[in-house]
Amino acid sequence: MASALISARDRQTLVEVVCTAFPHSSFPRGPYERAADVVLDQAGQDPRFLAQLIQGLGELDAQRDVPFTELDTDTAAAVLRGADGTPFLTAVVDSAVVTLYSDPEVWELLGYEGPSYDKGGYVDRGFNDLDWLPEPRITHDEEASA
Amino acid sequence: MTRFDYDDGDVVVVVGSGAGGGTVANELCQRGFKTVVLEAGPHLTGEDYVQDEWEAFGQMAWTDPRTTSGSWQVATDFPELPAWIVKAVGGTTTHWAGACPRFKAHELAARSTYGDIDGANLLDWPIALSELEPYYDKAEIKMGVTHRHGRPPLPANNNYKVFANGAEKVGYRYYSTGPYATNAEPYDGRPATVQDGFNFQGDKHGSKWSTLVAELPKAERTGNLDLRPDSHAAQILHDATGRATGVLYVDRNGTLRRQRAAVVCVAGNSIETPRLLLLSGSAQHPDGLANSSGQVGRNYMRHTTGTVWGQFDRPVHMYRGETMAGVIADESRLDTDRGFVGGYYMETIALGPAFLAKFVAPGKWGSQLTELLDGYRNTAGMWIVGEDMPQADNRITLNSDVTDAHQLPVADVHFDDHANDVAMRRHGQRQGAAVYQAVGSRRTIETPPYPSTHNLGTCRMSQRPRDGVVDRFGRAHDVPNLFISDGSVFTTGAAANPTLTIVALATRQAEYIATELTKTL
Numbered sequence: 001m002a003s004a005l006i007s008a009r010d011r012q013t014l015v016e017v018v019c020t021a022f023p024h025s026s027f028p029r030g031p032y033e034r035a036a037d038v039v040l041d042q043a044g045q046d047p048r049f050l051a052q053l054i055q056g057l058g059e060l061d062a063q064r065d066v067p068f069t070e071l072d073t074d075t076a077a078a079v080l081r082g083a084d085g086t087p088f089l090t091a092v093v094d095s096a097v098v099t100l101y102s103d104p105e106v107w108e109l110l111g112y113e114g115p116s117y118d119k120g121g122y123v124d125r126g127f128n129d130l131d132w133l134p135e136p137r138i139t140h141d142e143e144a145s146a
Numbered sequence: 147m148t149r150f151d152y153d154d155g156d157v158v159v160v161v162g163s164g165a166g167g168g169t170v171a172n173e174l175c176q177r178g179f180k181t182v183v184l185e186a187g188p189h190l191t192g193e194d195y196v197q198d199e200w201e202a203f204g205q206m207a208w209t210d211p212r213t214t215s216g217s218w219q220v221a222t223d224f225p226e227l228p229a230w231i232v233k234a235v236g237g238t239t240t241h242w243a244g245a246c247p248r249f250k251a252h253e254l255a256a257r258s259t260y261g262d263i264d265g266a267n268l269l270d271w272p273i274a275l276s277e278l279e280p281y282y283d284k285a286e287i288k289m290g291v292t293h294r295h296g297r298p299p300l301p302a303n304n305n306y307k308v309f310a311n312g313a314e315k316v317g318y319r320y321y322s323t324g325p326y327a328t329n330a331e332p333y334d335g336r337p338a339t340v341q342d343g344f345n346f347q348g349d350k351h352g353s354k355w356s357t358l359v360a361e362l363p364k365a366e367r368t369g370n371l372d373l374r375p376d377s378h379a380a381q382i383l384h385d386a387t388g389r390a391t392g393v394l395y396v397d398r399n400g401t402l403r404r405q406r407a408a409v410v411c412v413a414g415n416s417i418e419t420p421r422l423l424l425l426s427g428s429a430q431h432p433d434g435l436a437n438s439s440g441q442v443g444r445n446y447m448r449h450t451t452g453t454v455w456g457q458f459d460r461p462v463h464m465y466r467g468e469t470m471a472g473v474i475a476d477e478s479r480l481d482t483d484r485g486f487v488g489g490y491y492m493e494t495i496a497l498g499p500a501f502l503a504k505f506v507a508p509g510k511w512g513s514q515l516t517e518l519l520d521g522y523r524n525t526a527g528m529w530i531v532g533e534d535m536p537q538a539d540n541r542i543t544l545n546s547d548v549t550d551a552h553q554l555p556v557a558d559v560h561f562d563d564h565a566n567d568v569a570m571r572r573h574g575q576r577q578g579a580a581v582y583q584a585v586g587s588r589r590t591i592e593t594p595p596y597p598s599t600h601n602l603g604t605c606r607m608s609q610r611p612r613d614g615v616v617d618r619f620g621r622a623h624d625v626p627n628l629f630i631s632d633g634s635v636f637t638t639g640a641a642a643n644p645t646l647t648i649v650a651l652a653t654r655q656a657e658y659i660a661t662e663l664t665k666t667l
Contacts, residue, residue, distance in 0.1 A: 021511040026522060077512065087399045093511045101503040101519070102200055110499050111523025112465060115197035117350045121340030127467035132460045133585060136310030138299045138323040 002040035003050055009067075013057045014039060016069045017089075018096045020076045024109070031106045035099040039092055049091055056088025150180055150372045152405055157182050157372070158659070159393050159407040161379045161422065164237020165648040166632035167413030168357025168365075169288075173656030175365035179663065182372045182405055183362075186414075187233035189375040190240070191358070195348030199500045202347035206241060208233035211556045212417065213545045218561040219594045223508035228559035229448075230597040231415055235375050236358025238415065238599070239645065243345045243470035245289045245493055246325040246646040248282050252273040252480050253488075253533065253640035259480065259564035266535035267428055267445055271637040272609040272618040281650035289355040289649065290333040292324035299323045300330045300535050301340065303467030305494045308456065308585060313474050313492075315584035316577075320475035327355040327645075328468055334360065341467040343496070346484040370651050377403075380554060382426040382435055384408055390435075390628045396552045409659060413652075416446060416601035420542045420634065421557040423605070423615075436605075436622035441615050443543055445536035445603040446559065447639040450488075450567040450577050452530045453495060453593035455506070456582025457521040462528050464496040469650070472528075477577060478641045486569040489641045490532025492578055497527065500622040518591060524583060529625040530574035531600070533641045535564040542604050559598075563602055600644050605634035620651065631655055 002011075015029070015036040022032075043050040046056050060068045063079045071079060083089045098108060107114050150157050160171045163185040171181045187208075195204050207230060214221040214228045219227075231238045252259040254275055257268040286294040300323045302310065313321040328349075331338045339353040352359045365371040376398035381393045383404070392406040412419050420443040426435035434442050458533050472494030479489055497505065499522055507515060545558040579590040608614025611623035620635050622628040631652050633644045640647075 022516050023513055024516050026520070049504075058248070081512075090509065095508070097503050098200055098500065101499040102198065107499060110519060111461070111463070112499050112551055114498070115344075116342045116466075117197055117340070117344070121342035121351070122466035123339070123341040125466070126463065127341040127343075128301060128307070129308045130304040130460075130462060133307050133311045136307055136314065136321075138302050138306075138310075139293060140320050140322050 002037070003044050005054055006048065010054070010057050011036060011040065013068050014063060014092070016076065017060065017092060018081065018100065020080045021093055021096065022100055023073070026109050027106065031100055031103045035096040039095045039098045042095055052088040052091065055131055056083065056086065059083070106133060148369055148372045150182055150559065151401060154180070155406040156180060156408050158411060159184065159405050160407045160411045160413060161393060162237060162413035162418070162632065163235050163357055163362060163373070163417065164413060164415065164632065165357060165645045166652045167411065168236065168239065168361040169415065169649050169652035170411050170631045170656045171371060172361035172365040173653055174660065175368040175370040177656070177660045178370065179660065180370050181365065182374065183304060183576050184377040184379050184393065184405070185235050185373065185375045186378040187235065189235040190348065192348070192350045192352055195350050197342070197344045197350070199347065199498050202396050206232045206234055210550050211548055213548055213556060213558045215558055216540070216561040218563055220559070220597055223594065224597050227384060227597045229417055229601050230599050231601065235362065235373070236356045239356035240348050240358050242645055244327040244468070245470050245473060245477070245643040246274070246286065246289065246327050247473065247475065247491060247642035249275065249278070249640045249642055249647055250478070250480070252387040256638040260482070262550070263487060263535060263566060265537060266566070267538045268536060269606070269608060269613055269637050272607055276618065278650055281654045282646065284653050285646055285649040286325070288360070288653070289327040289646070290329055290336070291646070292326045292328070292330055292453060293322065294325055297333065298330045300326060300328065300339070300468055300471045303471060304462050305526050306472040306632045308458070308462055309472045309474070309494050309528055312581035312585045316580050318474050318476040322473060323471045324473065326468065326471050328471070329353045329364055336360070339468060343465045343467060343469070345469040366417030378552060379414070379422055380425065380552060382412070382422065384428065384430070384435065384625065387626060388430065390625055391569065392395070409629065411629045411631045413630070415632060416604045416634040417542055417557050417559060419632055420604040421544065421631060424544050425554060431624070436615055436624040436628055438624050439612050439615060441606060441613070443604050444538050444541045445606050446540045446542055446561060447534050447602040447636065448561065448598035449600040449602070449639060450490065450530070450532040450534045450570045451595045452571045454528050454575055454582065455593065456526045456587035457589050457591070457657050458524045458526070458587055461523050462526045463523065465498055469496050470494055470529070477574070484573055486566045486573065488533030488566065488570060490530055490570055490574050491535070491641055492574070492581070493529050493531060495527045495529040505596055506591065508594070519625065528569065528581070530578060530594055530639065531609040531643060534567045535640050536603055536638055537562065537564060584612050602633045602636040602639045602644060605630045607635045608636045608637065620655045629655060629659065
C-alpha cells in the first residue's frame with residue numbers, strides 16, 4: 001500500500017525518475033509506472049525509506065524553475081546525476097532495477113523469452129538457431145589431458 | 147522415511163547436504179551406516195523452482211545475515227551478500243551450472259610449482275593427482291559427466307557457437323561443450339536436458355546432477371538416511387577425551403535439539419563450516435573446535451573471476467540452452483610467463499535481463515547501462531574462473547556485533563585481492579574480449595566479480611597439523627572423529643570449478659570413514 005503522504009504528483013515525479021535513470025526509447029510508460037508503484041509499496045512498509053522518498057522527490061522538483069516532470073531529457077538526467085549516491089536515489093534505483101527488468105513486457109522488448117519449461121524448454125525452440133557463424137566442433141582431441 | 151533417535155550415538159551426523167555432505171552421506175548409507183543429515187534450508191524440489199531470476203534467488207539463496215570487509219569489490223557492491231550459494235536440500239548443487247574440469251597434477255603442488263609468492267600462503271596438498279584419479283573416475287561416473295566414460299557431449303548452443311568460433315580464430319585449441327554434469331541423453335534415471343536455460347534457479351527437469359536428485363534419493367532408498375531439513379547446526383559437542391559426541395541444532399520450530407553421533411562430518415560450505423567450528427569453542431578448544439593451528443577460517447579463496455560480454459550486429463539469444471556448456475581450457479595451462487602464476491578457464495555464461503542489469507555494473511544507472519541492455523538480444527557471455535592465491539588474512543571470523551535469527555554471531559568474510567589475482571583477471575578479460583572481437587563484436591563489456599559462488603579453503607588440508615586443519619582424508623588434526631567434507635579442505639584452489647573435486651574427495655573420505663568405523667564399532 002502506498003502512503004497517503006505521497007500525492008499523485010509525487011508519483012508522476014517518481015515515474016519520471018525511473019524513466020530518467022533507465023532510459024529506453026523502445027519502452028512505453030507502463031513498465032516504468034509498475035516499477036515506481038513497487039517503490040511506493042516498499043516505502044509504504046518502511047518509514048525511513050518513505051521519509052527519504054518524500055524529501056528526495058521534493059528536492060528534485062526544486063532544482064530548476066519548473067518541476068522535474070517538465071524538464072527535457074538531458075536536463076532531467078543532469079539533475080538526477082546530482083542526486084547520485086544519495087540514500088534516496090540509491091534505494092529507488094536498487095528497487096527499480098529489479099522490478100523493471102523482471103517485467104515480462106520489458107523482456108519481450110529486449111528479446112528475452114524468459115520461462116521456458118512449460119513450453120518444453122528451448123530444445124525445439126531455437127537453442128542452436130544461430131546461423132551467422134559456422135558450426136563449431138564440440139569436442140577436442142586431448143580432452144582428458146587438457 | 148527413516149528416523150533415528152536423538153540419543154542414538156552410533157549415527158554419523160553430516161552437517162549440510164550439498165556436494166560434499168550429500169555425497170559423503172550417500173556413500174556411507176550405501177555401506178550400511180546410519181546417517182543423519184542436518185540441512186539448514188528447506189526441502190525444495192523441481193516443482194517448487196521458479197524460472198524467474200529474482201524470485202528464484204529469494205527462494206533458494208542463503209540470505210541469512212553475513213558481513214564483509216577488505217578491499218575486494220564485492221564488499222562495496224554487495225556488503226551483505228559475500229556469497230551467492232544455496233540454503234536448501236541439495237545445497238549449492240541445486241544451483242551450480244555443471245562444469246567439471248579436473249585439477250592438474252601441478253595444482254596439487256602449488257607451493258613447489260609456483261615458489262614463494264609474496265603475500266601468498268601457498269602449501270602443497272598432502273595428496274597427489276594419482277591418488278585422486280580413481281575418485282575422479284568414480285565422481286564422473288556418478289555424475290554422468292559429458293565427454294567422459296562414454297557419455298556424449300552436449301550440442302552447441304547459440305552462446306557456444308559465438309564462443310567457440312572466437313576461440314578458433316584467436317588460436318585456442320582446447321574448446322568444447324564440456325565436461326559438464328548435465329545429461330545430453332538419459333542416464334542414471336535422469337532425463338536428457340530440454341535446454342530450458344535455467345541452471346542457477348534450480349533444474350526443474352532433473353537432467354543436471356545434484357545431490358537433491360541423485361545422491362540423497364539413493365541414500366534414502368537404503369533406509370539408512372535420516373534427512374532433516376530446516377535444521378540449523380549451532381554447535382558441535384565434544385567430551386573430555388577430545389572426541390566429538392554430537393551436534394546441537396535448531397529445528398524448524400526453533401527448538402534446540404541434540405543429536406548424538408559417533409562421527410561428525412561438516413559440509414556447510416567454506417563460510418558456514420569454519421563459522422560452526424568457531425562457534426564450537428570450549429575450555430579445551432578456546433579458539434574454536436579443531437583450531438590449535440589457528441588456521442580455521444583462514445586462507446579463504448573464491449577463485450579469480452570476471453565476466454566478459456560481447457555484443458554483435460546479429461542475434462545470439464544466449465539464454466537459450468545450458469548456461470555453462472562451453473569451456474576453453476587453453477589458459478588453464480602451467481605457464482608463469484603471463485605475468486601471474488596459476489591458470490584460468492573461460493566458460494560460457496548467460497544471465498537474463500534482470501540479473502544482467504543488476505550485476506553488469508552494480509549500483510549504476512543511466513544511458514550507459516540501458517544502451518547495453520538494449521543490445522541484450524545480440525549479447526554473448528563468458529565467465530573467467532581461475533586460481534586465486536590463499537592469504538592468511540583472507541578469512542572467516544565471527545562478527546559478534548551481528549547475530550542471525552538464532553542469536554548466533556554471523557560470519558564476516560574478509561578478502562583482499564592478491565596482486566596475482568588482479569593480473570590474472572586483467573589477462574582473462576583481455577583474452578575474453580579478443581575472443582569476441584575475433585568474430586566481429588561491436589563492443590565488449592567487462593563485469594566485476596559477482597558474490598562468490600566458489601568458496602574454498604578455510605579448513606585446509608595439510609601434512610603437518612600446524613599448517614592446516616585437516617589431514618589427507620579431511621579428518622581434523624585435533625579431533626579424531628570430526629571430518630570436514632566440503633571445499634573448505636582445499637589447500638589451494640586450482641583453476642577448475644570445484645564441485646567435481648569436492649565429490650571425488652567426499653567419495654574417498656566416505657571410504658576411509660567406513661574402514662575406520664568398521665574397526666571401532
